[in-house]
Amino acid sequence: MITFKINAQEVNFDGDPQTPALWVIRDELKLTGTKFGCGIGQCGACSIHLNGQVIRSCVTPIESVAGQSITTIEGLAEDKQLTPVQQAWIKHDVPQCGYCQSGQIMAATDLLHKNPNPSDADIIQAMSNICRCGTYVRIKKAIHDAAEMMSKGAQS
Amino acid sequence: MNSNEVKVNRRKFLITGMTVSGGLVFGLPTWANYQSDTAENKLGFFIEVKPDNTVVIGSNQPEIGQGIRTVLPMMVAEELDLNWSQVEVVQMPLGIVKTADGFTWKYGGQGVGGSTGTSGNWNFMREVGASARQQFISAAAKVWKVDPASCHSNEGHVIGPQKNQKASYASLITVASQIPLATTKPKLKDPANFKILGKPHNAVAVEDLVTGKAKYGIDTYVDGMKIAMIKRSPYLDGTVRSYDDSEALKILGVVKTTAIKGPQLGKPYNILASGVAVIADNTWAAMQGVAALKIDWDKGPHHKESTASFKAQLNELLQSKGQVVRDDGDFKAKFAAADKQLTRRYDIPFVSHAPLEPQNCFAHVQGDKVRIIVPTQMPSGASRAAAAETDIDRLDISIEMTRVGGGFGRRLSNDYVSEACIISKATGLPIKLMWSREDDIKHDFYRPAGIHEMNAGLNKQGELIAWQHRLASASKYYRRPNLSETEYWKAELYTDDYPANLIADYQVEYHSAQSGMPRGSWRAPAHTANGFVIQSFIDELAHESQQSPLDFQLKLLGDSREIPYENHGGPTFNPGRLAALLQWVATKIAFKQPRPKGRGVGIATHFTFGGYAAHAIEVSVSPEGDLTIHRVIGAIDCGFAVNPRGVEAQMQGGTIDALSTALNLEITVKDGQVVQSNFHDYPLMKQNQAPEMMEVHVVNHGNEPAGVGEIPLPPVAPALTNAIYAATGIRIRRLPIKDQLQVAMKSQTKA
Numbered sequence A: 001m002i003t004f005k006i007n008a009q010e011v012n013f014d015g016d017p018q019t020p021a022l023w024v025i026r027d028e029l030k031l032t033g034t035k036f037g038c039g040i041g042q043c044g045a046c047s048i049h050l051n052g053q054v055i056r057s058c059v060t061p062i063e064s065v066a067g068q069s070i071t072t073i074e075g076l077a078e079d080k081q082l083t084p085v086q087q088a089w090i091k092h093d094v095p096q097c098g099y100c101q102s103g104q105i106m107a108a109t110d111l112l113h114k115n116p117n118p119s120d121a122d123i124i125q126a127m128s129n130i131c132r133c134g135t136y137v138r139i140k141k142a143i144h145d146a147a148e149m150m151s152k153g154a155q156s
Numbered sequence B: 001m002n003s004n005e006v007k008v009n010r011r012k013f014l015i016t017g018m019t020v021s022g023g024l025v026f027g028l029p030t031w032a033n034y035q036s037d038t039a040e041n042k043l044g045f046f047i048e049v050k051p052d053n054t055v056v057i058g059s060n061q062p063e064i065g066q067g068i069r070t071v072l073p074m075m076v077a078e079e080l081d082l083n084w085s086q087v088e089v090v091q092m093p094l095g096i097v098k099t100a101d102g103f104t105w106k107y108g109g110q111g112v113g114g115s116t117g118t119s120g121n122w123n124f125m126r127e128v129g130a131s132a133r134q135q136f137i138s139a140a141a142k143v144w145k146v147d148p149a150s151c152h153s154n155e156g157h158v159i160g161p162q163k164n165q166k167a168s169y170a171s172l173i174t175v176a177s178q179i180p181l182a183t184t185k186p187k188l189k190d191p192a193n194f195k196i197l198g199k200p201h202n203a204v205a206v207e208d209l210v211t212g213k214a215k216y217g218i219d220t221y222v223d224g225m226k227i228a229m230i231k232r233s234p235y236l237d238g239t240v241r242s243y244d245d246s247e248a249l250k251i252l253g254v255v256k257t258t259a260i261k262g263p264q265l266g267k268p269y270n271i272l273a274s275g276v277a278v279i280a281d282n283t284w285a286a287m288q289g290v291a292a293l294k295i296d297w298d299k300g301p302h303h304k305e306s307t308a309s310f311k312a313q314l315n316e317l318l319q320s321k322g323q324v325v326r327d328d329g330d331f332k333a334k335f336a337a338a339d340k341q342l343t344r345r346y347d348i349p350f351v352s353h354a355p356l357e358p359q360n361c362f363a364h365v366q367g368d369k370v371r372i373i374v375p376t377q378m379p380s381g382a383s384r385a386a387a388a389e390t391d392i393d394r395l396d397i398s399i400e401m402t403r404v405g406g407g408f409g410r411r412l413s414n415d416y417v418s419e420a421c422i423i424s425k426a427t428g429l430p431i432k433l434m435w436s437r438e439d440d441i442k443h444d445f446y447r448p449a450g451i452h453e454m455n456a457g458l459n460k461q462g463e464l465i466a467w468q469h470r471l472a473s474a475s476k477y478y479r480r481p482n483l484s485e486t487e488y489w490k491a492e493l494y495t496d497d498y499p500a501n502l503i504a505d506y507q508v509e510y511h512s513a514q515s516g517m518p519r520g521s522w523r524a525p526a527h528t529a530n531g532f533v534i535q536s537f538i539d540e541l542a543h544e545s546q547q548s549p550l551d552f553q554l555k556l557l558g559d560s561r562e563i564p565y566e567n568h569g570g571p572t573f574n575p576g577r578l579a580a581l582l583q584w585v586a587t588k589i590a591f592k593q594p595r596p597k598g599r600g601v602g603i604a605t606h607f608t609f610g611g612y613a614a615h616a617i618e619v620s621v622s623p624e625g626d627l628t629i630h631r632v633i634g635a636i637d638c639g640f641a642v643n644p645r646g647v648e649a650q651m652q653g654g655t656i657d658a659l660s661t662a663l664n665l666e667i668t669v670k671d672g673q674v675v676q677s678n679f680h681d682y683p684l685m686k687q688n689q690a691p692e693m694m695e696v697h698v699v700n701h702g703n704e705p706a707g708v709g710e711i712p713l714p715p716v717a718p719a720l721t722n723a724i725y726a727a728t729g730i731r732i733r734r735l736p737i738k739d740q741l742q743v744a745m746k747s748q749t750k751a
């Protein structure tokens, strides 16, 4: 039995401990905002936060998260208040098909935690998630905007 | 609409290069046929009013990221006179009804392909809104006992002639739903008075997309459902000789296996491959089960095919005369007499669609009913596929459409629906069929590969006087029903494409090649190949004759005028609109300004499916051959831009898609098997390869929208390679670019 926290709730899993976290999150917990795109750590559609750091859940066996804390896209907005990253994504109307965007948002959120004021070069370096629809132009803009919102929020 | 019209249009699709797997109809539906069957709080099929005066608008088309779920309700809302903030949108399922000789649409034609979603529903959706508005006005007039002409609407209310006479649509819906429809077409708004259309809008329910709430096909979880995955033949048209599932069945969670019979050789595909399905309690178990299967494959008829053998075949074909499919004037004589002659060959690879949501489909074949939940571009094709596999009446097959994680033409085919039905029927279980990324890359309807030979002659003044386009390719019309090989060229060459009709001596020739690779429609199908070839060759012709590529092309295109265009996107084409866009992007990027060595600008333009686009790209190439894309300027003229924000998004995304494909993407074959398998060897562009800057410009033209989704792509690859040539003198004639620059720069330095 593997116990861990997801979006602040404690859960147990008693299946194959090698199961990638992605499939526990989707098949068992029915949190379907975290997506499957490649299964080999290439695309980032499955990005989640483990103890606040972004990881790719398709290549993370569930046993390795025992006792730790996961956040998925569903748990990002506390008390239904959208985060600055989510707000910026809406403002810039980033998604097209939208399939990659949970992962993009998890990755961008992680980037802004570590680097509240990233340059274009920092964004390029940190954001390795694939968007098949090619929303990269708006993603970059939205990240800059979210950074600004956060710095204003921090000042006030 | 009767079913005859459906047939006519399916034929039209065949001719114009669209799919035959769906019965997409555009331009035909009118409101009157689709407004019956009214419930209490509904007006027809599309409009429902909630007690708080929220208006729920049904969107009948699949949303694949192109924004149709926003654009169609905008049309309804405009004519219904709503405030956009009071609108909610719901996805409608497939609706079909039986006729004496087949089936016809219940909610208007449903299906997205060929960039027709917006233009094809432009009148229909506005008429739906306008006729509903009429009904609300009539209802209010009836309640108030006044003349309807004395009433008008305003943002979800009807206003009467007397003071304070104001009623919400919600308060009128019951009365309105009982008022018979007017027998004449409703009058539509003057575009000058549009409040919603033509204004930039965010995608409907974008909140759901940033909070993980939006549901895609892959997010389907139905009680009691199992997960199915298939190990498919890695050999093109290979088959299962025998298999051993004993190891697979030992895996915790694996329930059973079932063999999948492959498609019939040479016949239209129902599914892509023979294989063995594993049914399991969860996805991880299914994946492991598939990996544990031991299958003895019959390698089938193509096991000797490779990319090299295929290209040798294409080059061989080009040695002889092919099928001349257009022949204006006397190309041969004019070419022979030309002051300057140029011959070039361009090489286009197979590419895969790779939508980010892998194929999937929920199917439950239960007695004489089928339930399907599926991300598809062609719900009617899904219904036909399910009927064909189960022999169940199409009226007893429900097709629920989910949001779709990318289409790009892949989901015009419903092979995964057929597979899901086969498995559910064989096992009696409700299953969700899942494809892995490897399944998706290895089993696709690839964009056809080909080699193009271009021949042209210039006179003393440097004017183009003879043009010949010779193509050898494996057509996507292979394995289509009732289509002879002499028709295959129609999917690969659009003979009215520019510079046709601008040059008197003009010839197009086709050679049909054989390949075991399944082929299909990839976003802007043959235009991605032909646009690259034509726009590269024009650039070469200009450089060869010491002319500015801009001036050369502007002269060729000439002034604004309509000329005939009989391929999809016609009936006319205006070369002046291309010229205007080309001029715009060239000016914006300062095309004629000299750049230092290693830095260069390229331009290109193309007309696709009724829409016009042009790109200018600025790049630099390091002495080691590393490419940086500094700036992309794009311009699109898609007639009236219904949602400029969405058009801009398609332009940005389409440009990235085209760059990604030109730079990196190719599917190759070895020993009759697809070589690539996942994003490590089919490397879609990431943020780090994207242009440093991109600017797009949306031009409005007239009051009628054209398509958008595919139009941005064709000019991008040639603008890029033309820029590379300007920067380095290296001419890229083979896609993708991959490491060609590194190799060429190395040999340049050596020399």
Ligand code: FES
Pocket (backbone or CB within 6 Å): A035, A036, A037, A038, A039, A040, A041, A042, A043, A044, A045, A046, A047, A056, A057, A058, A059
């Ligand atoms: S699904 Fe995990 S990185 Fe692609």
Ligand code: FES
Pocket (backbone or CB within 6 Å): A095, A096, A097, A098, A099, A100, A101, A130, A131, A132, A133, A134, A135, B065, B356, B405, B406
């Ligand atoms: S929005 Fe479609 S994959 Fe990113």
